Amino acid sequence: MEAKQTSLDQIVALCKRRGFVYQSAEIYGGLNGVYDIGPLGVLLKEQIRNAWKRSLATLDLDIVMFEGALLGPEALWNASGHTTNFHDPLVDCLNCKHRFRADDIDLAAACPRCGIQQWTEVREFHLMFKTSVGAAISSQHIAYLRPETAQSIFANFKNIMTSSRIRIPFGIAQIGKAFRNEITPKQFLFRMREFEQMEIEWFCHERDTVAFFDLWKGARLAFYHHLGISPARLRLRAHESQELAHYSQATTDVEYHFPFGWKELEGIACRGDFDLRQHSQHSGKDLRIFDEITKESFYPHVVECSVGIDRLLLTLLFEAYEEESVGDETRVVLKLHPSIAPVSAAFLSLNKEHVAATDTLYRTARAQGISVQVDHSGSIGKRYRRQDEIGTPVCITYDFDSVHDHCVTIRFRDSMQQERIPFNAIIPRIITLCGNSSAKNN
């Protein structure tokens, strides 16, 4: 299947117009590669986080949650290899002083910005954000904002295992922010300097690594199918040996067919025992576990599954965005899976007399923890369009007849079909359609 023809500009415009995502500190000219999440974006991200957590719960595996700090001391990043290995090649144009990622540029050609070919040597640019912690001169520490969530899990492996009384095979899952000072952040939410990851580190015996690697590849691909992403725009791609990161024995990416090509959505990596071994050596703390059968201590091996929530949000918007002709108009509609739609239902009043009764229905649904909106202004058609554009699966309209028949009109986003249902069927109907999204906590 072809990549969707939706342009990035269309998505960026929708995000700002409807409050999914704004350029961070926009009124001050913005901070490149950094974004703020608006009201609908928060709801959608929360749906994504919950869908991910549910996808882990249904696997019937032992998985515990963890939230590591974002600041980490230098020693931690020495052990992980990041202070040494985490950089990108960088080159300057001597004429216009613009700086590029060397692998983005043909150095045998002219600068794409000024047209002169006059390059510096390629140098390595470090991608971690550095700061210092502590007020006392004697105890001041260099710290880095974590460039990935994984290391805090490895450094806490023994603490978590001991305090949770859990045995391998088991997983430690984490949702949280990470930071990379990208030379060239690009494609909106695709490559950001501040982003949010959802990650599982799965600890097992070395002999079981291949079986669990296969299990996780299948499970993670299934997750994207469940979110409603077309299987034809998803694929698993194994890394060639020269592509592998310094810690990895094998990596397979879940890729999505973006308008700008097949790109990584999630990385599934066999990290072996690289990390626990490194942290043991650097910290002097034994992170091995004891095998009751063989009576030997050993390092568990690790399979990692890691996806950026923001990149997944972008993927879901690309996947859901449609422009359709309706009569002589064009409607923009986000065909999000109902279970992850940021708003499950919108309540509309036909005229001023119906505002109070419509508000009552809206408040009843809101009190049940369902994500709902109410809209009293503009023509009904205009209000339908507003809800289509943010992916609301159903609109509920209170009209003249409602006063007498205690029924409302329910209108479906994708089919645009309408149906008459009684007041007391509204909430069950929303819950049936939107499933887990209706059990949300906010």
Place this chain on the structure above:
Amino acid sequence: MEAKQTSLDQIVALCKRRGFVYQSAEIYGGLNGVYDIGPLGVLLKEQIRNAWKRSLATLDLDIVMFEGALLGPEALWNASGHTTNFHDPLVDCLNCKHRFRADDIDLAAACPRCGIQQWTEVREFHLMFKTSVGAAISSQHIAYLRPETAQSIFANFKNIMTSSRIRIPFGIAQIGKAFRNEITPKQFLFRMREFEQMEIEWFCHERDTVAFFDLWKGARLAFYHHLGISPARLRLRAHESQELAHYSQATTDVEYHFPFGWKELEGIACRGDFDLRQHSQHSGKDLRIFDEITKESFYPHVVECSVGIDRLLLTLLFEAYEEESVGDETRVVLKLHPSIAPVSAAFLSLNKEHVAATDTLYRTARAQGISVQVDHSGSIGKRYRRQDEIGTPVCITYDFDSVHDHCVTIRFRDSMQQERIPFNAIIPRIITLCGNSSAKNN
């Protein structure tokens, strides 16, 4: 009522032993004032976040959610006043070189560390973490990790209002991290360098500020009552005029009676129009809104409610922690409100033959999204104690009779009473007891 006699050391030990909170990067000697959240801590924090969101939903006010970036450009912090005003007084001992917060120390007395009285002048120490963003020399920016969540809301006020089609009075709520390079982080989770806030900025007409200030004081105090905190250990305390921060017209704290005294749990502040005015002036963007009735543009006034989740977690642990004599033993029990307990129920098997059947009951509950544990090892008494210590409201034991009568023994944490109930009553019983906690997503 007296402060609880529980010591901070007891809480710190419990947190590490059972996996609520660990010192961050502990295997590398730790990063002072920074903590990692273990499996039970993640569950408890998520319960706190959800309880907070529900408390907002039940107020029947218009509130939208927002998640701002953690990195902010210098211009933002110039506007907010943080680059100028956000510092603490600092003093060094010339003899031992130790550094103190000047307001923690009696400068007319000797150094509490070395016993010599030889102080430097008091200087101002800046509390924001600084870093730089961007690879290109020409576009490199000084950025700071945000010292509070509020400013990203103010800087996005117009974006949020426009894209959400919302009108004052309304609130923008945010949950997220903030960072302060405290001179002396202390009392565990009480004063951290990296922490998480839950915050509402409430925008209204100036004339309505007093009424909403009162509304929020009542609502926020009620939130803590609902969490099961003793009203006698909570109070509202209005700041004296000389205590007020540079942006505040009036502030009232919700205080908790910690073992180390009455301390702020949540701050409720009338910020006036200080922030929107500052950001308008510094950015050159008009952040006023237009009043349709008076036909004039004006800055809304702001009432802010802000609490640290980690400090609240510490409060809840202090409040819940009890040591009780049971026979000739002492049991540690966390009497957390069942709706926020990290684990709602534990399933125990009486002996090896019952493991499979117990696991089935456990899995059924887990598949419903209920936070549960299963424990097969040690005496039943020992397993009860483990669950008491982490605040699990009920234990469900499968025993010899269960095979025949399809019933289990349910044992209650606080009363230690036991009752026999049929299999199919287990989940409804947990849901009735733990309320919303059972509708959790993980």
